[in-house]
Every structure is written in structure tokens, then in C-alpha cells.
Amino acid sequence: MTAATENPSAWSDELMAVIHEPASAKLRLPTLIDRVVVLAETASTQDAALRIAGGKPGLMVLAVRQTAGRGRLGRTWADTSHLGLAATFVLDAARYSAEHLSLAAGVAAACAIPLRGLDQQPACKLRWPNDVVEPERPHRKVAGVLIEIKDHLALVGIGINVLHRDADWPPDLKDRAVSIFQLCQSPMKREHVAAILVRALAHHLGRPADEIARDWSDRDILRNTRRSFLHNNQTYTGLVLSIDPTNHILLQLDDGTTTSLPALTTSLVHEA
Secondary structure (H helix, E strand, O other), X not given: OOHHHOOHHHHHHHHHHHHOXXXXXXXXXXXXXXXXXXXXXXXXXXXXXXXHHOOOOOEEEEEOOEOOEEOHHHOEEOOOOOOEEEEEEEEEOOOOOHHHHHXXXXXXXXXXOOOOOOOOOOOOEEEOOOEEEOOOOOOOEEEEEEEEEXXXXXXXXXXXXXXXXXXXXXXXXXXXXXXXXXXXXXXXXXXXXXXXXXXXXXXXXXXXXXXHHHHHHHHEOOOOOEEEEEEOOEEEEEEEEEEEOOOEEEEEEOOOOEEEXXXXXXXXXXXX
């Protein structure tokens, strides 16, 4: 299956069928998402979803092609042709805290990566703050999460690399990004990945926050590694002692002292 043979016009019907199947009722999925919109192309599913929602939560927006996706702190999200999945879920911001959404969306995205053919491999890992990475080194990025709160709505954006092959990545991403196809050498329809994702999100949003936090920490790849972080235009380098993903990063600096960096305004300096 290639991107060219997919039928995006059928995505909405298929996903609505998934949302209303009996198994989804147990996850309270119909109370989370009650409508699906699939766009042939959009600059950003986050912006499109906010516009289409009209102030009402319960919307899932997918883009066949996203041309100007963004990540945390204004970074761009690379979407190569018709190969990735770009989705935004519009939820009630009063119902979920931003911290709960961030943790649940990260774990849900990691669980939505179907590593068929890698039965002996562990599940996908998480790299603070919002990267889903392959289970083993070099921990290339396979998905990302962006949470934005606007007009009393929570916009949960999730992008997943699905159909990319080696030749599809630009030179600067070849060693840093990977797709589901590359991981399992088996093409998968993007709407099927979306179906797995919406179920996973409903499941993890229904879990207690402390339980999700433990799950997130179990997948964390930065703890006990030497890394650099940027905060207030200053770089801090040292051993990562612990990460509370929604509060702080505890770092042991080279001089032996420890420092706590605020999670919301700190960014990871990616290794070359």
C-alpha cells in the first residue's frame, strides 16, 4: 500500500464507524469525539481544527497533507508529501488539565505505533518533552505531540510518520526521523493508524494522572544520560537525574551541583 492508493474521502466514515463501535463505548470514545473532518490539505491541523470547531469540543481533524505544521515553542513539524498522519483533537479544556493532556497524548501516540514484525522489541519510547522515538538507539523520532489551549478548547495535535522510506527524508532528517514503514517494513493505511490513535487517546485520558505519569516515566529515554538543555538563552549540560515532564528537569551539572529547570520554558538541545 502506498500513499497514492489510499482513499482519504473514506477516512471520515471509517473513523466514525470506529468511534461508534461497541468496544469504543467502553472507552467513552463517543463522548470524547463526535465528529470527524478530513482535509485534503491544510497549513496546520491545529489552526484548522480551532476554526472548524466553532467553539465546540468533540472534533477530530485530519489532513491528507499538512504544509506548515508546528511543534513546541514554535518549531516546525516536517510533513513529507502524503506520507504522514497529521491529526488534531479538539477537547474541552475545562475537563482536562494541560498536564494530563500532555502525558496522555504522549503515551497514546507511543502506543499507536504498530511495530508489526518487531514482536521481540519493546514498545516505542518517549523523549521529553513531546517526541515519540523508536525503541532502540539512535532513538529516531517517529511521532510528536503539541498541546495548545485556546478559547476554552484544548487542541491536542499529534503527528506520526507513517509511510516514509529512506529516500523520502531530506538530508538533515535522515538520521533523526523514522516512519512506521521503516520500523516494520510493512505499509499501513494512515486511516488505520488514526483509528488506533483515537482509541489509544480515549483509553489513556481515562486513566488516573499519577498512573499515566508512571507510564510516561517508564518510557523516558533521557534519565541517566548526559544532555544539554536551553533555558533563558543559557545552555545547561549535565547528567539528567530525573524528569517530571510537566514541572521540571533535575540536572547534575559538570561541577557537581544540581539545578532544576522549568519544563514549560526549557528545550532540549538535540545531539548532532
